[in-house]
Amino acid sequence: MTGSSSGAGPARAARDGSGRWWTAMRWAVPVLAGLALYLLPQPEGVKPGGWAVLAVFVATVLGLILQPMPLGAVALTGLTVIMVTGILEPAVALSGFAEPTIWLIVAAFFISVAFTKTGLGRRIALLFVAVLGRRSLGLAYGVALTDLVLAPATPSNTARSGGVVYPIIASLSEQAGSRPHDGTRRRLGAYLTITAISVNTITSAMFATAMAANPLAQKFAGELGIEISWLDWAVAASVPGLLALAVIPALLYRIYPPQLRDTPDAPAQARARLAEAGPMSREEKIMAGVFVLLLLLWSLGSQLWGLPATVSAFVGVTVLLVTGVLTWGDLERERSAWTTLTWFAVLVMMAGQLQKLGVIGWFSQTITGATGGMRWEAAFVLLTVVYFVSHYAFASNTAHVAAMYGAFLTAAVATGAPPVMSALVLGFIGSLYGGLTHYASGPAPVLFGGGYVTLAEWWRLGAVVAVANVAVWMAAGAAWFKILGAW
Incomplete structure (x- = not known):
């Protein structure tokens, strides 16, 4: 026993030493990178304080x-x-804590709690399993089709993903015995989560009304004399979008497969459980009514009654509280919502200040100036890739589009690229980069907050899906645009 103990001591000390070294490195890298950037000369055009905000960001x-x-x-x-x-x-x-998009995300978390608590989420999940449950890949395509059907009438991709898709994923995963924190996350939940954010970026790009920043891109294009109607956008995005929806779930199934693949008995079991559950309870009916109300408000509320998506979401949460479907204790215990509120609000504030203080403008001018003398084809590819990758510095699709879309579109047209094609492609990219990071868009922190996908996995898979999306949309899109006469 003495020998065993003496051997364990050095081993434990080595492990402790390695752990302390890694902890120190995790502190040192951010601090040193921030200091190094801060000490660099501030470029002309950046307002006072802008470079310091960039360093902290x-x-x-x-x-x-x-x-x-x-x-x-x-x-x-x-x-x-x-x-x-x-x-x-x-x-x-x-000021980031007053950002409406942040609170829309928080409300989406609360709505997902009600889906789970009432059992409606479980009922919906069982219906999915009954129809598509023979394979996990079928469930992923079910998620994709759900998002696609809702996308044209849901301008908030956060509401669509957080209020509708995420609760279904949580229930499907729970039914399959896949939970975030007990070692079973890769059984099903992780695959469905990363698929959900990936297909959300695609459906958001397919319709001018599927994401809040798309009408902003239309507006900027119109100011440059490039008119794009809702139908123009939908037709142009249809072929590359549908192809991407077919490819991405299958790609993720191959490179990030769920441990649970084939479930031949699942449909029959699901139908049996639906029969056991019996008719919908009062709480389920209320939740279903709130669900329909939210879809209506998110689809038409801003146009008909001037209700922003965040206000509509809190209408739903309040109804759930008043009717007793949710209690204040339920909201207090939803730690993921409050954690997401904190870190996402800070990042959105910093990203907004980078725009206001001229850092983003300086960056745009620097990049677009580098295309001088290039053929328009090469210049356009360079601009689109840079525009896509630059989203690593943003915590909002809308902020990115507002800051850089106009500058990049102007540069693209100046190189000789076809105006309509340039406006559409850059408009599509304004949605497609929404899954790059766990803070890249409104839906990202909702889905990441579920706990099924680790940070490292999210960033790695986000990059892989980004490359696949760019390949599909560039290749299929170019051929389709040629058929449409856009170039």
């Missing part, structure tokens, strides 16, 4: 990747640094 993003502390703690640290150093006034630094 980069350090915070690296901290979120390496996680020397939990996500919320890392974000609060970055927020504190910005306030203590006087880079931004507290009122400005805390």
Whole structure:
């Protein structure tokens, strides 16, 4: 026993030493990267404080990747640094917590709790299993088709993904014995989650009304004399979009497969459980009514009654509270919602300040100026790739489109690229990069907050899907645009 103990001591010490070294590195990399960037000369055109915000933003993003502390703690640290150093006034630094999109995400988490608590999510999941449940791949295509059907009438991709798709995924995973934190996440939940964000970026790109930033891109294009109607957008996106929806779930099934693949008995079991469940309960009926109400409000509320998507979401949450379907305790216990509120609000604030303080404008001018003298084909490919990759610095599709779409479209047209094609492709990209990171778009933190996919997996798979999407949309899109006469 003495020998065993003496051998375990050095081994444990080595493990502890290695752990301390890795912890130190996870702190050192963000801090040193932020300091190094801060010490570089501030470019002309960047307003005072802009370069410092960029330094803290980069350090915070690296901290979120390496996680020397939990996500919320890392974000609060970055927020504190910005306030203590006087880079931004507290009122400005805390403004991200007043961002409506952030609270839409929080409300989506609460709605998903009601889906699970009432059992309606389980009932919907069983219906999916009964129809498509013989294989996990079939369930993934069911998620894709659900998103596609809802997309044209749901301008908020966050509401669509967080309020509709995510609860179904959670219930399907639970039914399959796949949970986030007990070692079973890869059984089914992880695959469905990463598929959901990937297909959401595709469906968001397919219709001008499927994502909030798409009408903004239409507006910017119109200001340059390039008119794109709703039908123009849908027709142009139809072929590459449908092809991408067919390819991406199968690609993820191959490179990130669920442990549970074939479930031949699942449909019969699902039908049996539906029979055992019997008629819908009062709570399920209320939840179903709220669900339909939310779809109506998200689809038509802003046009008919001037209700933003966030207000509509809180209408649904309030109805659930008043009717007793949810309690305040349910909301308090939803830790993922409050954690997501913290880190996403900080990132959205920083990204907004980078735009206001001229950092994004400087970046756009630098990149677009590099295309001088190139053939339009090569210049256009370069611009689209740079525009896509630059989304790593953004926590919002809308912010990215608002900051850079006009500049990149202007540069593309200046190189000789066909105007309509340029406007459409850059418009599509404004949705397609929404799955690059766990903060890249509104749906991303909702799905990431479910806990099924790790941070490293999300970033790796986000890059792989991005490459696949660019290949499909560039190749199929170019051929389809040629048929349509767009170039």
